Amino acid sequence: MSTLVSFETQENGIAIVTLNRPEAANALSRALLFELGALFQEIKFRKDVRVVMLTGAGDKVFCAGADLKERAGMNETEVRQAVALISKTINEVEKVPQPVIAVLNGSAFGGGLELALACDIRFAADDIQLGLTETSLGIIPGAGGTQRLPRLVGIGKAKELIFAAKRITAKEAERIGLVEYAVPRAELMDRALELARQIADNAPIAVRQAKRAIQSVFNVDLETGLAIEQLAYEATIPTKDRLEGLQAFKEKRKPVYKGE
Numbered sequence: 001m002s003t004l005v006s007f008e009t010q011e012n013g014i015a016i017v018t019l020n021r022p023e024a025a026n027a028l029s030r031a032l033l034f035e036l037g038a039l040f041q042e043i044k045f046r047k048d049v050r051v052v053m054l055t056g057a058g059d060k061v062f063c064a065g066a067d068l069k070e071r072a073g074m075n076e077t078e079v080r081q082a083v084a085l086i087s088k089t090i091n092e093v094e095k096v097p098q099p100v101i102a103v104l105n106g107s108a109f110g111g112g113l114e115l116a117l118a119c120d121i122r123f124a125a126d127d128i129q130l131g132l133t134e135t136s137l138g139i140i141p142g143a144g145g146t147q148r149l150p151r152l153v154g155i156g157k158a159k160e161l162i163f164a165a166k167r168i169t170a171k172e173a174e175r176i177g178l179v180e181y182a183v184p185r186a187e188l189m190d191r192a193l194e195l196a197r198q199i200a201d202n203a204p205i206a207v208r209q210a211k212r213a214i215q216s217v218f219n220v221d222l223e224t225g226l227a228i229e230q231l232a233y234e235a236t237i238p239t240k241d242r243l244e245g246l247q248a249f250k251e252k253r254k255p256v257y258k259g260e
Helices: 030-044 068-072 076-095 111-117 145-153 155-163 170-176 185-200 204-215 222-234 240-251
Strands: 005-009 014-019 051-056 061-063 100-104 107-109 121-125 129-131 181-183
Touching: 005 030, 014 030, 014 185, 030 076, 051 061, 051 185, 061 100, 061 111, 068 076, 076 111, 100 111, 100 185, 107 111, 111 129, 111 145, 121 170, 121 185, 129 170, 145 155, 170 181, 181 185, 204 222, 204 240
Parallel strands: 014 051, 051 100, 061 107, 100 121, 107 129, 121 181
Antiparallel strands: 005 014
């Protein structure tokens, strides 16, 4: 496995993906992006992976965003290509059918926060800062930040944060809904793993279909969304897991789901 992005599996289908450039604040170089995108393309088709945790190496920075040292040597065409690559890679993270939990072990700015926004659930150490600070550099969030942030915190708050290039604390991020949980650093991974285990214990086909239905909320009208929900529900009906859930309920025991 590459030294830029590490991958390991835990019990019951929990996978941990780690951005591994701590000496460069886990910045999104082209090489790292290619590897991260390829890894999530692989994860997409792995039935043994039920939930993904995405974190950064070290304890200071989750991801500082684009590699600005690399960017400084680019011409305008190369900059456009680099921005497109970041956006494409972050979209790959969002598109995997498994739930993805961002575990923000350190600060997340610019593209680093945009990467976290593409995840399904976010945990943050309570001593970190976050922000889409691109306007302070003469650019704007270009990897989904202007679209995903308003969906979490509302249009007005998103405008404030982006226009002013604000850096906010994890506690403030939790208060406005940017992260689900801001927890003491010593508890961060354990708390995230606790939720990952709860997700992994459930029927994986059902969880994937639930994600599929929820993801449609902001893209379609209610009637279409309800139709998508119905299709997602119907996909669970012929599964062995559904029958196992019913049988376990009848026998008053914990179900054992196999993703079948």
